[in-house]
Amino acid sequence: xxxxxxxxxxxxxxxxxxxxxxxxxxxxxxxxxxxxxxxxxxxxxxxxxxxxxxxxxxxxxxxxxxxxxxxxxxxxxxxxxxxxxxxxxxxxxxxxxxxxxxxxxxxxxxxxxxxxxxxxxxxxxxxxxxxxxxxxxxxxxxxxxxxxxxxxxxxxxxxxxxxxxxxxxxxxxxxxxxxxxxxxxxxxxxxxxxxxxxxxxxxxxxxxxxxxxxxxxxxxxxxxxxxxxxxxxxxxxxxx
Amino acid sequence: xxxxxxxxxxxxxxxxxxxxxxxxxxxxxxxxxxxxxxxxxxxxxxxxxxxxxxxxxxxxxxxxxxxxxxxxxxxxxxxxxxxxxxxxxxxxxxxxxxxxxxxxxxxxxxxxxxxxxxxxxxxxxxxxxxxxxxxxxxxxxxxxxxxxxxxxxxxxxxxxxxxxxxxxxxxxxxxxxxxxxxxxxxxxxxxxxxxxxxxxxxxxxxxxxxxxxxxxxxxxxxxxxxxxxxxxxxxxxxxxxxxxxxxxxxxxxxxxxxxxxxxxxxxxxxxxxxxxxxxxxxxxxxxxxxxxxxxxxxxxxxxxxxxxxxxxxxxxxxxxxxxxxxxxxxxxxxxxxxxxxxxxxxx
Numbered sequence: 001x002x003x004x005x006x007x008x009x010x011x012x013x014x015x016x017x018x019x020x021x022x023x024x025x026x027x028x029x030x031x032x033x034x035x036x037x038x039x040x041x042x043x044x045x046x047x048x049x050x051x052x053x054x055x056x057x058x059x060x061x062x063x064x065x066x067x068x069x070x071x072x073x074x075x076x077x078x079x080x081x082x083x084x085x086x087x088x089x090x091x092x093x094x095x096x097x098x099x100x101x102x103x104x105x106x107x108x109x110x111x112x113x114x115x116x117x118x119x120x121x122x123x124x125x126x127x128x129x130x131x132x133x134x135x136x137x138x139x140x141x142x143x144x145x146x147x148x149x150x151x152x153x154x155x156x157x158x159x160x161x162x163x164x165x166x167x168x169x170x171x172x173x174x175x176x177x178x179x180x181x182x183x184x185x186x187x188x189x190x191x192x193x194x195x196x197x198x199x200x201x202x203x204x205x206x207x208x209x210x211x212x213x214x215x216x217x218x219x220x221x222x223x224x225x226x227x228x229x230x231x232x233x234x235x236x237x238x239x240x
Numbered sequence: 241x242x243x244x245x246x247x248x249x250x251x252x253x254x255x256x257x258x259x260x261x262x263x264x265x266x267x268x269x270x271x272x273x274x275x276x277x278x279x280x281x282x283x284x285x286x287x288x289x290x291x292x293x294x295x296x297x298x299x300x301x302x303x304x305x306x307x308x309x310x311x312x313x314x315x316x317x318x319x320x321x322x323x324x325x326x327x328x329x330x331x332x333x334x335x336x337x338x339x340x341x342x343x344x345x346x347x348x349x350x351x352x353x354x355x356x357x358x359x360x361x362x363x364x365x366x367x368x369x370x371x372x373x374x375x376x377x378x379x380x381x382x383x384x385x386x387x388x389x390x391x392x393x394x395x396x397x398x399x400x401x402x403x404x405x406x407x408x409x410x411x412x413x414x415x416x417x418x419x420x421x422x423x424x425x426x427x428x429x430x431x432x433x434x435x436x437x438x439x440x441x442x443x444x445x446x447x448x449x450x451x452x453x454x455x456x457x458x459x460x461x462x463x464x465x466x467x468x469x470x471x472x473x474x475x476x477x478x479x480x481x482x483x484x485x486x487x488x489x490x491x492x493x494x495x496x497x498x499x500x501x502x503x504x505x506x507x508x509x510x511x512x513x514x515x516x517x518x519x520x521x522x523x524x525x526x527x528x529x530x531x532x533x534x535x536x537x538x539x540x541x542x543x544x545x546x547x548x549x550x551x552x553x554x555x556x557x558x559x560x561x562x563x564x565x566x567x568x569x570x571x572x573x574x575x576x577x578x579x580x581x582x583x584x585x586x587x
Binding site for chain 1 (some may be wrong): 252288324
């Protein structure tokens with residue numbers, strides 16, 4: 001754990017010291033604000049509906065931000081030649097991957113926390129439950145963790161950042177659109193595909209403030225699966 | 241310290257290294273010499289656990305690089321051909337990170353970083369951001385990160401590459417100063433770079449060791465014959481006949497006189513053994529004045545090139561699977577294992 005925290009700390013500091021971290025954070029917050037103002041707050045609506053729409057919009061922004069930043073986690077270091085420093089240190093591949101994941105996940109959580117003033121604005125003219133807000137944010141955080149792990153796997157697999165971004169976006173796109181494939185499939189395949197879709201039904205319950213354990217388990221499982229795949233990919237690269 | 245037995249490494253179907261076998265004793269500075277693509281970097285990456293071997297055994301301090309990877313990595317300091325530096329960090333932050341990553345406690349790491357800042361003479365850039373450093377300082381920071389955890393084995397991949405002459409001299413001094421605390425293996429494609437720093441040289445070609453020994457051993461054994469330049473005062477025609485009569489001399493050629501003067505002539509002699517004594521004796525008995533007798537200055541370098549160059553210039557460093565690499569030209573005379581049995585060619 002010590003090594004993973006060391007790697008995470010260095011990675012987080014690199015976001016703060018390079019333009020990429022600030023630019024992505026600013027762009028995410030700008031998009032969140034615009035979508036909240038224009039999309040969620042537009043027209044006469046129930047407060048709970050405004051909040052649900054808010055979570056819907058920031059879930060998309062979170063996924064885009066996660067893919068944009070995760071592409072550099074391993075591929076960028078490989079391109080720069082710095083990956084060899086951690087590769088030749090007495091650090092397990094699992095610790096490298098977990099450290100990288102922890103850094104970007106923490107960054108996304110911090111950016112997401114900054115958006116908390118937006119749900120608070122709903123209290124000016126309406127009323128929503130704190131539980132609804134907390135469950136909605138839990139859904140965003142879990143979706144962010146899953147997306148980071150998908151992007152991290154793509155970054156460990158690809159040789160360059162560009163390929164990592166394309167691969168990560170493609171994987172996420174497929175998982176997003178599985179619900180559409182489910183619509184044109186027959187049972188039991190449609191149920192299986194729907195259960196794998198990363199956003200559609202899974203996020204809907206979080207957005208409406210309904211906490212279902214199966215959804216939490218789903219996101220944790222996706223995160224674990226792709227982190228494990230990233231570790232195995234890193235290990236396999238030593239044999240190539 | 242290092243035992244490599246029948247090491248091979250394939251990238252897909254392409255053989256990069258092997259079969260390679262050699263050993264390095266504790267405290268030695270060994271140079272791995274070969275042209276680009278000869279397999280030097282791959283060998284060093286395997287030693288540093290950055291890559292794993294396709295087959296064969298690599299042991300550091302008796303520990304296998306596959307089975308005991310973590311323990312081996314803790315014993316090794318590695319400087320790749322491009323130092324692995326994080327541009328946004330300061331030198332001090334970076335070295336502290338590298339030290340802690342190698343398992344040092346924060347207190348120990350802080351103390352050790354101060355030591356290596358002094359040892360590598362980079363204290364003046366301690367708080368500078370790495371992105372702003374010159375190439376020479378970047379190389380020094382690279383060496384500092386490699387020694388910060390007091391590794392027993394130091395692996396330096398072309399540490400002198402890209403440095404200017406002053407920096408090269410400083411880097412040689414730095415590497416020499418580390419010999420007391422570390423066993424060191426250095427790679428280069430330039431003989432003069434490592435001949436002045438290393439105790440022993442391993443010449444690698446096509447992923448196999450084709451010659452090994454100290455610089456003196458290589459000179460003696462590789463230059464067993466070679467070329468001589470003789471400058472004399474006397475009858476050039478008589479001198480040429482005398483030289484041609486010396487046993488072992490294959491060819492005598494009149495060349496541009498090495499110095500001005502009446503009846504001064506210079507000859508290039510090609511011989512199949514060391515004929516210097518016989519040449520002197522013959523010329524003196526023939527009443528010829530000897531003004532100079534020397535080996536060709538670049539003879540060792542040219543023999544290195546003959547050893548290191550692949551047979552097929554179109555396929556550098558590549559050999560079909562199962563084929564045994566043989567040095568070209570005079571390579572039959574090249575040692576494939578020094579007198580201490582430290583190294584032997586691919587078997």
